[in-house]
Amino acid sequence: LFGRIPFTDKVLDDEDLQPLMTDMRQLLVTKNVAADIADKLCDSVAESLRGTTVGKFSRVSVKVREAMEKALVRILTPKRDVNILRDVAKAKAAKRPFVITFCGVNGVGKSTNLAKICYWLTHNGQKVLIAACDTFRSGAVEQLRIHAQCLGVPLFERGYGKDAAAIAAEAIQHARREGCDVVLVDTAGRMQDNEPLMRSLTKLINVNNPDLILFVGEALVGNDGADQVVKFNAALRDLSDKPNPRLIDGIVLTKFDTIDDKVGASISMVYATGQPIVFVGVGQTYTDLKRLNAAVIVDLLLK
Amino acid sequence: MVLAELGNKITKALVTMKNSTILDDQVIDDMLKEIQRALLESDVNVRMVVQLRENIKKKIAAEDAGGFNKRKLVQQAVFSELKRLVDPAGKPYQPKKKHANVIMFVGLQGSGKTTTVTKYALFYQKKGWKTAVVCADTFRAGAYDQLKQNAAKAKLKFYGDYTETDPVLIAAAGVEQFKKEACEIIIVDTSGRHKQEASLLDEMQQVSTAIQPDDIVFVMDSSIGQAAQAQAEAFQKKVAVGSVIITKLDGHAKGGGALSAVAATGAPITFIGTGEHFDDLEVFSAQSFVSRLLGFGDVEGLVDK
Numbered sequence: 001l002f003g004r005i006p007f008t009d010k011v012l013d014d015e016d017l018q019p020l021m022t023d024m025r026q027l028l029v030t031k032n033v034a035a036d037i038a039d040k041l042c043d044s045v046a047e048s049l050r051g052t053t054v055g056k057f058s059r060v061s062v063k064v065r066e067a068m069e070k071a072l073v074r075i076l077t078p079k080r081d082v083n084i085l086r087d088v089a090k091a092k093a094a095k096r097p098f099v100i101t102f103c104g105v106n107g108v109g110k111s112t113n114l115a116k117i118c119y120w121l122t123h124n125g126q127k128v129l130i131a132a133c134d135t136f137r138s139g140a141v142e143q144l145r146i147h148a149q150c151l152g153v154p155l156f157e158r159g160y161g162k163d164a165a166a167i168a169a170e171a172i173q174h175a176r177r178e179g180c181d182v183v184l185v186d187t188a189g190r191m192q193d194n195e196p197l198m199r200s201l202t203k204l205i206n207v208n209n210p211d212l213i214l215f216v217g218e219a220l221v222g223n224d225g226a227d228q229v230v231k232f233n234a235a236l237r238d239l240s241d242k243p244n245p246r247l248i249d250g251i252v253l254t255k256f257d258t259i260d261d262k263v264g265a266s267i268s269m270v271y272a273t274g275q276p277i278v279f280v281g282v283g284q285t286y287t288d289l290k291r292l293n294a295a296v297i298v299d300l301l302l303k
Numbered sequence: 304m305v306l307a308e309l310g311n312k313i314t315k316a317l318v319t320m321k322n323s324t325i326l327d328d329q330v331i332d333d334m335l336k337e338i339q340r341a342l343l344e345s346d347v348n349v350r351m352v353v354q355l356r357e358n359i360k361k362k363i364a365a366e367d368a369g370g371f372n373k374r375k376l377v378q379q380a381v382f383s384e385l386k387r388l389v390d391p392a393g394k395p396y397q398p399k400k401k402h403a404n405v406i407m408f409v410g411l412q413g414s415g416k417t418t419t420v421t422k423y424a425l426f427y428q429k430k431g432w433k434t435a436v437v438c439a440d441t442f443r444a445g446a447y448d449q450l451k452q453n454a455a456k457a458k459l460k461f462y463g464d465y466t467e468t469d470p471v472l473i474a475a476a477g478v479e480q481f482k483k484e485a486c487e488i489i490i491v492d493t494s495g496r497h498k499q500e501a502s503l504l505d506e507m508q509q510v511s512t513a514i515q516p517d518d519i520v521f522v523m524d525s526s527i528g529q530a531a532q533a534q535a536e537a538f539q540k541k542v543a544v545g546s547v548i549i550t551k552l553d554g555h556a557k558g559g560g561a562l563s564a565v566a567a568t569g570a571p572i573t574f575i576g577t578g579e580h581f582d583d584l585e586v587f588s589a590q591s592f593v594s595r596l597l598g599f600g601d602v603e604g605l606v607d608k
């Protein structure tokens with residue numbers, strides 16, 4: 001019945017739309033969009049089509065697809081652009097280092113993608129310092145030391161068990177003295193519901209007021225993805241004692257090479273926060289860092 | 304445990320069904336929709352969810368003989384299908400005392416292998432087994448230091464080679480050394496890998512061929528979504544995955560993606576990880592999990608009628 005070509009103009013009602021939206025919802029969930037976000041998207045697309053007229057000889061399913069495509073492109077098109085090289089230059093003019101902090105849950109790829117971004121920055125002529133502020137996980141400092149050696153940049157570290165906020169502060173001081181352009185601050189992974197750990201991240205942010213706060217999430221994540229980024233933001237806001245707390249400025253979405261066409265996590269995370277995806281991680285070497293291509297993502301989602 | 308949230312929703316759907324005065328197709332359909340929704344929100348594979356719903360419907364249709372208690376029938380069908388989801392037929396490997404049990408850990412990047420290797424080793428060491436760990440991850444920066452530091456903290460025997468680049472050689476040498484030392488649990492940690500890179504899966508197979516493990520443990524992050532099943536299948540195709548450990552269940556994720564992986568590998572879940580510390584490891588039993596999940600009294604009676 002649906003998708004059939006009507007021979008007269010037709011005003012769309014719920015009866016026309018519901019079965020198509022059910023299929024659309026299932027498609028999005030199969031592509032790893034979080035279930036409730038798929039719902040909301042389908043509701044808003046149905047809402048936008050209800051009462052509109054489809055001309056004769058055109059398919060309702062094509063209209064639904066077009067409307068969904070538009071909605072998805074809109075979500076993925078950043079309202080604010082993050083231009084790191086421009087902002088680094090501004091900081092340089094002000095004779096201070098530009099500070100980027102990486103945060104996120106455990107094992108998503110914070111340290112590795114920090115190293116990739118370091119590679120990109122050094123290739124763009126920036127003098128970078130890496131600050132080892134994961135003082136908890138075994139091997140975290142050595143992991144960064146190896147990257148720093150390979151990339152030919154200095155590492156600022158104070159070993160394990162120390163206060164991460166204080167080490168970051170010291171590293172930034174050090175970078176200032178040494179005339180570094182950028183400081184990349186690595187932090188320990190933490191679960192979004194772990195209040196003590198979220199508190200210590202908030203402290204690190206408050207004490208050091210970084211120029212850019214990047215949330216690192218992995219493209220493999222399912223329904224939890226939106227929750228992670230929303231709760232990191234909420235913690236930075238609610239656990240801060242500042243009148244205007246700093247929040248997440250952008251997202252790094254990693255492990256994009258491991259998901260084939262199941263690219264829905266990108267939609268879930270951006271939809272949940274309105275923050276742009278600044279980089280996409282597509283592998284385990286330094287050059288495996290890309291920009292998000294919204295058109296490609298939308299194509300994969302609706303295929 | 305957060306997986307229980309899924310259980311609550313399913314139980315609620317079943318209770319609603321039980322309390323409705325008439326039990327017609329509409330009521331059953333509503334209940335199945337509720338269950339389907341709960342499973343999708345927990346990241347269970349879409350195809351499996353659709354299949355599960357079909358199976359339940361078929362069972363109900365086939366066995367509904369009027370006189371039989373239909374409510375019980377429906378409940379039974381839901382229960383046995385869910386149980387199939389988390390509890391495959393396979394029994395997990397049981398390490399034998401006074402034998403060199405070689406256990407190889409595999410999984411996607413960052414899933415929690417190295418941390419769980421340490422927890423698993425400590426679990427057996429505390430029970431009096433002679434335990435050792437081998438670092439055969441030559442790829443990830445700092446992998447050697449990570450396991451070495453963990454082993455030192457947990458007072459475990461450690462084998463690694465900072466300069467050798469071939470994981471097959473290291474794994475074989477480590478296992479051989481610890482066999483000579485009469486260790487009973489020898490755990491081999493490997494690099495993270497994924498199905499899209501065939502050479503990585505080949506490497507895993509070569510390590511497995513070289514050390515002939517008694518069990519291969521597939522470590523899965525509880526937050527994984529719809530990509531879980533395809534990844535798990537790819538691992539299983541290359542090596543004989545014998546058990547699954549689901550990590551990071553101290554987080555907010557419900558673990559449904561990981562459950563789909565269980566169905567894909569046919570291997571049972573043996574432990575769950577519930578934190579970053581070495582004692583954050585719990586033994587998992589699918590049977591008691593499902594009964595807790597659904598909160599119904601006579602579970603055995605329900606399943607094995």
Ligand SMILES: Nc1nc2c(ncn2[C@@H]2O[C@H](COP(=O)(O)OP(=O)(O)OP(=O)(O)O)[C@@H](O)[C@H]2O)c(=O)[nH]1
Binds near residue numbers: 134
């Ligand atoms: N395939 C793939 N693997 C990645 C990517 N980014 C990171 N990884 C791998 O993911 C694993 C974890 O990366 P890390 O950078 O250590 O993750 P982390 O978030 O710093 O982890 P913790 O500090 O322990 O919370 C490593 O094996 C990385 O090589 C990516 O884009 N693609």
Ligand SMILES: Nc1nc2c(ncn2[C@@H]2O[C@H](COP(=O)(O)OP(=O)(O)OP(=O)(O)O)[C@@H](O)[C@H]2O)c(=O)[nH]1
Binds near residue numbers: 189191443495
């Ligand atoms: N909260 C929590 N974190 C965990 C758990 N298990 C592991 N982690 C953390 O997850 C991160 C990644 O763990 P690893 O053990 O390095 O993961 P891996 O699979 O060995 O990673 P690769 O070797 O890079 O593939 C680390 O930050 C661990 O502390 C868990 O059960 N709960």
Ligand SMILES: [Mg+2]
Binds near residue numbers: 110111140188189
């Ligand atoms: Mg790290």
Ligand SMILES: [Mg+2]
Binds near residue numbers: 417440443446492493
């Ligand atoms: Mg590891």
